[in-house]
Amino acid sequence: MKKIALLAGGKLELRYPEDEIALQDGMVKVHVSACGICGSDLALLSGKRDVSKELYFGHEFSGVVTEVSKGSVKIEPGMRVASEVSRTCGTCWYCLNGLSEYCRSLNDAITPGGFTEYTLARSTPDYSFLSPVPDAIDDVTAALMEPTNCAYQIAMKANIKPGDNVVVYGLGAMGIIAAIILRHLGAGAIICVGRRPARQEKARQTGIFDAVVGNDEAGMAVIREICGEHGADVVIEATGTPSVLSQAMTTARYGGRVVAASVYHGTIPEFDPLPIFRRELTIVGAKGPGAFLRTDGSSAVVHMMSLMKDDLAKIIRVYDFKDALQAFEDAKSGEAIKAVIKF
Ligand SMILES: [Zn+2]
Ligand SMILES: [Zn+2]
Incomplete structure (x- = not known):
């Protein structure tokens, strides 16, 4: 398995752990196809955010579902998905006040995150962090679903x-x-x-x-x-x-x-x-993400991504996993507007 490990002090290392992460209750397992580098990932590297408080690394990913746990709804093995909140509880204070994007912490939604070849993402009847991806959107573009939703x-x-x-x-x-x-x-x-x-x-x-x-x-x-x-x-x-x-x-x-x-x-x-x-x-x-995605993939954001994919392609630079450290360098220096790493 491939993994970009984030170490204390903002160091990165490419690793190849033998064990695949085991499925947990309330989660589905995703084989990551591509993961984008977000400004918040760079803030972790630079120490502006505390690494010890974060349970995941990489939240802008696309991939294919390989395993689901009991209770996951409308997500099945073989489905192409992208990361982002698509279902919330509907009953908490945030959900009841039109702020469902605050329903649950991201820290609780993904582990270990999209910079690992296999990651878990939460999918239960009252919360899902995955949206289906239509055929018209390729894996690399699909990795931009979260930032597109924020935009x-x-x-x-x-x-x-x-x-x-x-x-x-x-x-x-x-x-x-x-x-x-x-x-x-x-x-x-x-x-x-x-x-x-x-x-x-x-x-x-x-x-x-x-x-x-x-x-x-x-x-x-x-x-x-x-x-x-x-x-x-x-x-x-x-x-x-x-x-x-x-x-x-x-x-x-x-x-x-x-x-x-x-x-x-x-x-x-x-x-x-x-x-x-x-x-x-x-x-x-405007604190993204907003609560725009739906678990059936029918949301306006997904339609917009199909409409604007040619423009999105103009700002994406794709890197193979082996060049992941360069991708982070280029994201930091501004050489890449949106760096996306393929696994
Ligand atoms: Zn992001
Ligand atoms: Zn809620």
């Missing part, structure tokens, strides 16, 4: 009207996938802002955006030229840098909307809240 949440929170101009801060997978969805929803111009020139060039090459600019005066001038002097209707902050959230507030027009769509580590020194009042901004959080 869908961002797009929903952006709440755009047809023709709205959108500025996206951040040239990572999350901002770009959200932008692709917003395009399908009828956004007007979509401008992406990124700090690193190499990333800007990569984003430009995808041809997805009306403009890709730097986070500087020249970039702001392009934004004003396209959106008008008052700024963008909707601004999405997907860099994870707290100070950029302040900046996003100055890029939005009067009455505009700012979506805070990142995991922030740190605070904003001398945060100026006045623009929220003076310019009547709406600031809204």
Whole structure:
């Protein structure tokens, strides 16, 4: 069996353990086909998240079900699946208040995670962390179901009207996938802002955006030229840098909307809240994943993935298992927008 082991101190090692993981009650076993590297995986490596508190490594995977335990519903051996919450209990406080994505901790849903050739995923009558994958979506694209679902949440929170101009801060997978969805929803111009020139060039090459600019005066001038002097209707902050959230507030027009769509580590020194009042901004959080998937595979996110798979392909870089350490390096450096490892 192949495994990417995460060791203390942010070290990675390729391992080939003899034993396959044994099936547990309430879980199904998945033979992992591909697993994507998420920003939160990199946060584990860099020590921004505590490895000792995490029970899994890799949550963006696709694969084939090989074994199911008693009580798993609608999931059968041989089924192609992707990871993501698709059924919740319906009776807890979160579920009853329209926040079913908070129903249960991910720590309880997968073990040891998608960076191992075989992983367990929870599937019971009151919770499932697997969604069926239609034939039209290949294994590598299917590994993006979780981030696409998170980006869908961002797009929903952006709440755009047809023709709205959108500025996206951040040239990572999350901002770009959200932008692709917003395009399908009828956004007007979509401008992406990124700090690193190499990333800007990569984003430009995808041809997805009306403009890709730097986070500087020249970039702001392009934004004003396209959106008008008052700024963008909707601004999405997907860099994870707290100070950029302040900046996003100055890029939005009067009455505009700012979506805070990142995991922030740190605070904003001398945060100026006045623009929220003076310019009547709406600031809204978007913490993916949302509760959009269904266990029968019929959800809007799955349909969207079929529609946008050509655009998704433009941001994916595929690595064989033997090159997994390089994949993590490239994800860290930004060389790969979305690195996906094939098992
Ligand atoms: Zn993720
Ligand atoms: Zn619940």
